Amino acid sequence: MAELRDCPTCGGFFNYTGVREVCVQCAQKEEKKYEEVYRFLRRRENRAATVERIVEVTGVTESLLHNWVRKGRLQPALFPNLGYPCDQCGSLTTSGKLCETCATALQSDLKAFEAAQEFRDAISESDAKAYYTNPNK
Known part of the structure; x- marks a missing residue:
C-alpha cells in the first residue's frame, strides 16, 4: 500500500x-x-x-x-x-559500506576482541576449578 x-x-x-x-x-x-x-x-x-x-x-x-x-x-x-564514500572514513569504495582499509581494521579489531574474550573465558573457567583454603584455621 x-x-x-x-x-x-x-x-x-x-x-x-x-x-x-x-x-x-x-x-x-x-x-x-x-x-x-x-x-x-x-x-x-x-x-x-x-x-x-x-x-x-x-x-x-x-x-x-x-x-x-x-x-x-x-x-x-x-x-x-x-x-x-565509505561509511566510516569517506574515501571512495566500490562495494559494501566500508572501504578495504576500514574493513581490514574492523576485522583485526574483531579478532582481537574474540581473543580477549577467549582469554577471559579460560580464566573464569580455571577459577571455577580452583580450591581455596582458609589459612586462619
Missing part, C-alpha cells in the same frame, strides 16, 4: 510505493541527468573521469552520482574512478 511522502528534491507530495524515493517529475529529471552522465562516460576519453570532473561537466550532484554507483547503474568495472 502506498503512503504519502514529501519529495526530498522538490518538496512536493507523492505516493511512495517503495520503488522511488522521489516524485515522478523529479525521477524523470534524474533519468535525463543519468542519460547525460552515461553519454559523457561512454566516450573513450572520459571513461577514466573522476567524480569531480563528471560533476563539473554534467552538473549532476555528487550524491546522485554516488547513488547510481551504489545501486549498480554505473559500474566501477567499466569506469574505474567511480565509487561512493
Whole structure:
C-alpha cells in the first residue's frame, strides 16, 4: 500500500510505493541527468573521469552520482574512478559500506576482541576449578 511522502528534491507530495524515493517529475529529471552522465562516460576519453570532473561537466550532484554507483547503474568495472564514500572514513569504495582499509581494521579489531574474550573465558573457567583454603584455621 502506498503512503504519502514529501519529495526530498522538490518538496512536493507523492505516493511512495517503495520503488522511488522521489516524485515522478523529479525521477524523470534524474533519468535525463543519468542519460547525460552515461553519454559523457561512454566516450573513450572520459571513461577514466573522476567524480569531480563528471560533476563539473554534467552538473549532476555528487550524491546522485554516488547513488547510481551504489545501486549498480554505473559500474566501477567499466569506469574505474567511480565509487561512493565509505561509511566510516569517506574515501571512495566500490562495494559494501566500508572501504578495504576500514574493513581490514574492523576485522583485526574483531579478532582481537574474540581473543580477549577467549582469554577471559579460560580464566573464569580455571577459577571455577580452583580450591581455596582458609589459612586462619
